[in-house]
Structure formats: C-alpha cells, structure tokens
Amino acid sequence: MDAYSSPMFVLIASGITLLSLVVLLLLILLCHRIHKHRLGYNPTGNTDVAIDLDKLPSNVAYHSTGAHLNPKLECLEFPRNDIIYIKDLGQGAFGRVFQAKAPGLVAGEEFTLVAVKMLKDDASEDLQDDFEKEACLLAEFDHPNIVKLLGVCAIGRPMCLLFEYMGKGDLNEYLRKCSSTCYVPRNTDELFKELPKENQLSHVDLLNIALQIASGMVYLSERKFVHRDLATRNCLINDQMIVKIADFGLSQKIYLQVALQFFNSIYSNYFF
Incomplete structure (x- = not known):
C-alpha cells in the first residue's frame, strides 16, 4: 500500500489543511479589525436634509429645564453670574442683603449700583412664595417714592432681587x-x-x-x-x-x- 494513500496520512493531511484555513481566517479578521481601527468609522454624508421641526414629537424629558418663571418676572431676569459683589449691607427678614454692581442692567449705564436681596438657602416653601410675591408686587410699581425693582435672578437658587441702591440706607x-x-x-x-x-x-x-x-x-x-x-x-x-x-x-x-x-x-x- 502506498504511504500517501494510507488512512493515517489522509487524516493528518486533512487536519493540517483545516488548521491552516482556521489560521488564515483569523489573520484575515485581525487585519480587518486593525484596518478599521486606523481609519475609524465611515462618516455620514453631509447632504442637507430638510426637517420640519414642527412635525417632530415633543419630548418633555429633553426640553424641560425645571424653571417655572413667573411671567411678571421674566422680563426682569438678570444673569446671576454677572453680579459683581462689593460689600455686605445687612441681614433682612428673607436673608442676606449686599451691595453689588450689575453691568448692563440699566440702558445707558455700563455698571449700575444695586442692593441685592438674596433669599436664604434654608428658606421654607412659604418663605420662598412670600419672596416671589414681593418681587411680583414690586414689578408692578413705578413711582419716584417707591423703591424700584431693577432685576431678578429667579432661574436657579438662591433667588435674588436687585433693587436700586440707596446710599444713605434706611x-x-x-x-x-x-x-x-x-x-x-x-x-x-x-x-x-x-x-x-x-x-x-x-x-x-x-x-x-x-x-x-x-x-x-x-x-x-x-x-x-x-x-x-x-x-x-x-x-x-x-x-x-x-x-x-x-x-x-x-x-x-x-x-x-x-x-x-x-x-x-x-x-x-x-x-x-
């Protein structure tokens, strides 16, 4: 019997061939991954797509900010990060009062001196409601002998009211x-x-x-x-x-x- 036609030789040759195919397949997969990692994912096309945003369903989870600003105070909202602290003035019933400068608060003025009434951090809900009610009340007044509310910081906490600064105090x-x-x-x-x-x-x-x-x-x-x-x-x-x-x-x-x-x-x- 010929040595190449013996069952043992055929079995060994088949095993070697199968192993070689597996190794070759693994090498191909490895090369593909390396090539994909170097090039990154293919970017999507830049073709302009017209999307009618009004037809998209509203998602409250994405669009809600958690801030419920009173309409009377909305036009008086001032960014709290723009307030420049000067000095403390005292302590009021609602919380701390300090003097500050507010850039661009009043038209025609680069900086406006204000007295900032800031609600205390541990204020109760009733105190917060009273503080907001006072702000809404003062927003309606416009008289030379009624203190003028110039701005509010109602978005975020603590809530602040910005009044015109009265130099001689109470x-x-x-x-x-x-x-x-x-x-x-x-x-x-x-x-x-x-x-x-x-x-x-x-x-x-x-x-x-x-x-x-x-x-x-x-x-x-x-x-x-x-x-x-x-x-x-x-x-x-x-x-x-x-x-x-x-x-x-x-x-x-x-x-x-x-x-x-x-x-x-x-x-x-x-x-x-």
Missing part, C-alpha cells in the same frame, strides 16, 4: 444719625460743638421727607394696595435726599369687591 438710621441727642463726640474738642452741618436736618428737610412718604402711600392707595408695616425702618433714602418706601413683604392687595361686600353687610345689618 430712613430710621439716617434720622437717628441726624439727631442732636444721638450725636456722640469723637473727642473732648467736639464735646461742646454743634452737630456737623452734613448731619443737620431743617424743618423743611423733615417736611420734604414726610411729603415724599405721603406721595408714595397715595400711589399705593390708588392701586388698592395696603403696606401694613409703614415705618421709617422700611423706608430708604439716597444721597439726593429722595425717600422711597420699601419692604413690601406684608403688603396686601385690597379689591373693591371686598369693600363692597363689607359695606353691603353693614347696610343689611343696620337697615333691614
């Missing part, structure tokens, strides 16, 4: 500073001196302050608003001696319907 402290009974001499030479002229208020000055507050209250009354906490501590004064009513956290709008119901009830009780 009226209560200013009147105390201008009172001779509160004047404290810095040394013995000033012991018998009069109050400095810049801190003296005449009767005309006091009358002017009272008239400005009354003017602001008339404006509120005409719009059926009650302040409910009018006091010198809730009024501000600037370097030009202009007084403005502030702190409307306790304000309440009084509707004519309520007044009519009240008078109707009195009329029915006393005349019928």
Whole structure:
C-alpha cells in the first residue's frame, strides 16, 4: 500500500489543511479589525436634509429645564453670574442683603449700583412664595417714592432681587444719625460743638421727607394696595435726599369687591 494513500496520512493531511484555513481566517479578521481601527468609522454624508421641526414629537424629558418663571418676572431676569459683589449691607427678614454692581442692567449705564436681596438657602416653601410675591408686587410699581425693582435672578437658587441702591440706607438710621441727642463726640474738642452741618436736618428737610412718604402711600392707595408695616425702618433714602418706601413683604392687595361686600353687610345689618 502506498504511504500517501494510507488512512493515517489522509487524516493528518486533512487536519493540517483545516488548521491552516482556521489560521488564515483569523489573520484575515485581525487585519480587518486593525484596518478599521486606523481609519475609524465611515462618516455620514453631509447632504442637507430638510426637517420640519414642527412635525417632530415633543419630548418633555429633553426640553424641560425645571424653571417655572413667573411671567411678571421674566422680563426682569438678570444673569446671576454677572453680579459683581462689593460689600455686605445687612441681614433682612428673607436673608442676606449686599451691595453689588450689575453691568448692563440699566440702558445707558455700563455698571449700575444695586442692593441685592438674596433669599436664604434654608428658606421654607412659604418663605420662598412670600419672596416671589414681593418681587411680583414690586414689578408692578413705578413711582419716584417707591423703591424700584431693577432685576431678578429667579432661574436657579438662591433667588435674588436687585433693587436700586440707596446710599444713605434706611430712613430710621439716617434720622437717628441726624439727631442732636444721638450725636456722640469723637473727642473732648467736639464735646461742646454743634452737630456737623452734613448731619443737620431743617424743618423743611423733615417736611420734604414726610411729603415724599405721603406721595408714595397715595400711589399705593390708588392701586388698592395696603403696606401694613409703614415705618421709617422700611423706608430708604439716597444721597439726593429722595425717600422711597420699601419692604413690601406684608403688603396686601385690597379689591373693591371686598369693600363692597363689607359695606353691603353693614347696610343689611343696620337697615333691614
């Protein structure tokens, strides 16, 4: 029997051939992967495709930002990252108050000095609602003796209100500073001196302050608003001696319907 035709030789030759085919196939696959890795995936075509976006289904998960901005405050929204801090002014009922500069806040001004009232981080939901209500309330007012709300930072937290800066602070402290009974001499030479002229208020000055507050209250009354906490501590004064009513956290709008119901009830009780 020929050695090449023996069953053992045929078996060995078949095994070698099969193994060679497997190795060759693996080499081909390896080369293909290396070539694909070097070239990257084939880019899609750059042909312009007209897509009607109105026909695409809306997906709330993609388009929702989580910010529900009150329409009254939308036009006053100011980017919080643009606020330039200057110094702290104090602590209010809602949170911290500080002086800052706001670029481009008012038309024609490169920077505007503002007093920023910032809501405290741990504020309750009720306090947040009151803070937003005060902002919506002030957004409706436009009077020279009512403090002006210039901007809000309602998107994100904490919420901030940007008011015009009043250089002399609250009226209560200013009147105390201008009172001779509160004047404290810095040394013995000033012991018998009069109050400095810049801190003296005449009767005309006091009358002017009272008239400005009354003017602001008339404006509120005409719009059926009650302040409910009018006091010198809730009024501000600037370097030009202009007084403005502030702190409307306790304000309440009084509707004519309520007044009519009240008078109707009195009329029915006393005349019928």
